[in-house]
Amino acid sequence: xxxxxxxxxxxxxxxxxxxxxxxxxxxxxxxxxxxxxxxxxxxxxxxxxxxxxxxxxxxxxxxxxxxxxxxxxxxxxxxxxxxxxxxxxxxxxxxxxxxxxxxxxxxxxxxxxxxxxxxxxxxxxxxxxxxxxxxxxxxxxxxxxxxxxxxxxxxxxxxxxxxxxxxxxxxxxxxxxxxxxxxxxxxxxxxxxxxxxxxxxxxxxxxxxxxxxxxxxxxxxxxxxxxxxxxxxxxxxxxxxxxxxxxxxxxxxxxxxxxxxxxxxxxxxxxxxxxxxxxxxxxxxxxxxxxxxxxxxxxxxxxxxxxxxxxxxxxx
Numbered sequence: 001x002x003x004x005x006x007x008x009x010x011x012x013x014x015x016x017x018x019x020x021x022x023x024x025x026x027x028x029x030x031x032x033x034x035x036x037x038x039x040x041x042x043x044x045x046x047x048x049x050x051x052x053x054x055x056x057x058x059x060x061x062x063x064x065x066x067x068x069x070x071x072x073x074x075x076x077x078x079x080x081x082x083x084x085x086x087x088x089x090x091x092x093x094x095x096x097x098x099x100x101x102x103x104x105x106x107x108x109x110x111x112x113x114x115x116x117x118x119x120x121x122x123x124x125x126x127x128x129x130x131x132x133x134x135x136x137x138x139x140x141x142x143x144x145x146x147x148x149x150x151x152x153x154x155x156x157x158x159x160x161x162x163x164x165x166x167x168x169x170x171x172x173x174x175x176x177x178x179x180x181x182x183x184x185x186x187x188x189x190x191x192x193x194x195x196x197x198x199x200x201x202x203x204x205x206x207x208x209x210x211x212x213x214x215x216x217x218x219x220x221x222x223x224x225x226x227x228x229x230x231x232x233x234x235x236x237x238x239x240x241x242x243x244x245x246x247x248x249x250x251x252x253x254x255x256x257x258x259x260x261x262x263x264x265x266x267x268x269x270x271x272x273x274x275x276x277x278x279x280x281x282x283x284x285x286x287x288x289x290x291x292x293x294x295x296x297x298x299x300x301x302x303x304x305x306x307x308x309x310x311x312x313x314x315x316x
Contacts, residue, residue, distance in 0.1 A: 031122040033059035040098075040112055040129040047105045047135050048223025053098045055114035055126050062117040065098050068128060070109040086143050087225035089184065100131075101184075102226055105140060108133035138222040141166050143213050149230035153237045154202050161197035162211050162227055170215035170222070179208040182229055206233045 040053040053065075067076040067084075076084055078093040089101035098112065111128035141164045150158040164172050176193035178200075179186045187210065190198070200209055208229035215222040 029123060029125060031059070031116075031118040031120075031124050033118040033120075034116050034122075034124045035059060036114075036116065036124060036126055039126040040114060042130040042132065044132040044134065045103055046223065047133055047140055048102055048225070050099065050101050051103060051131070053100070053112050053114075053129055054096060055098075055116075056096050057114075057116045057124070057126075059118060060116035060124075061119050063094065063096065064115040064117070065093055066113040066115055066125075068111040068113060070111075082228065086145065087227065089226075089228070102224075103131065103133055104225060105133050105135045106142075107131050108135075136220075136222060138170055138215050138217045138220045139167055140222040140225050141170075141172055141213050141215050143225050143227065145227045145230075147230070149232055151233045151235065152202075153235055157199055157202075158232055159197050159199045160209055160211070160230065160232075162213060164196065164213045166215045168215070168217070170217045173214050173216055173221075174211055175224075176209060176211045179210070179229055180206075182208055182231070184210060184226055184229060187229070200232050202234055204234050204236065206231050208232075 034057055036055070036057045038054060038056040040055045043051040043053065045051045055063075065078055067081045068074070079090055082088055082090060085104050085107055087102050087104050088107070091099040091101065096114075100107075108131065110131050112131065113128050114126040115123050116126070117123045144163045146161045146163055147159065152158060160176075162174070164174075166172055174194050174196055176190045176198040177184070177187035178190050179188070187208075198209065198211070200207065208231050210227045210229040212224040212226045214224040
């Protein structure tokens with residue numbers, strides 16, 4: 001009996017110990033809904049080439065692509081890796097097929113993993129797929145973009161630039177490109193734009209610019225590294241409203257405008273008529289007054305004559 005109890009206790013301790021050894025990083029991994037049907041496979045490419053990674057699963061609601069460093073200490077999600085690897089471009093980061101474009105040598109030894117997430121937030125990780133990048137005879141340069149896009153008006157300018165260095169001291173070449181979309185595959189080389197900096201011309205609308213940088217050693221050249229296209233937008237300046245004219249005292253009307261919105265009563269067009277009317281009125285008054293005076297004088301002269309006539313009639 002004691003042996004049986006001791007055996008059971010030992011078994012329980014062993015199971016507890018094994019459970020306690022499970023890494024905390026994998027404690028939340030697992031889903032009752034997700035089943036990975038196709039993990040991504042590793043790719044071996046030349047520096048500057050493209051590669052595709054395909055992962056498929058059933059029962060998942062979301063998908064995140066992870067980029068894991070060779071030592072496993074650094075993890076980038078989806079397009080965060082674009083900032084970590086200048087010149088790298090991606091497509092399909094939200095789909096089951098991830099495409100890496102212009103893979104730089106600095107991605108050599110990194111891993112790609114697909115993280116499938118279910119409706120409850122639980123997830124399952126695919127097996128890691130290693131990226132192997134073969135470097136040519138001349139290694140590509142390291143580049144750091146030094147400028148961003150801008151919104152400008154005519155008369156303003158923006159200089160774009162990139163900082164590049166060669167690990168082997170090789171000569172560095174530059175070529176700037178123009179594109180009317182955010183994708184490099186539609187870009188066209190700008191004639192004469194072969195320096196580390198470039199100032200775009202004034203062109204109304206949105207235009208994207210990027211630069212390709214590569215190293216040259218004799219007759220050999222490295223794979224080019226491209227910056228991410230940035231947008232330069234030129235817009236028409238907004239018109240400045242004209243200030244309202246200030247009215248002077250001489251221009252102030254003597255009378256308010258009528259309700260019909262017509263001209264003032266004493267406008268310059270009516271002034272002459274008003275003066276003529278006033279003159280005619282005064283003239284008529286003067287003539288009337290003169291006639292009254294003459295009538296009064298005439299009556300005054302008539303009264304003595306009438307009185308004499310009356311007196312003569314009385315005598316008779």
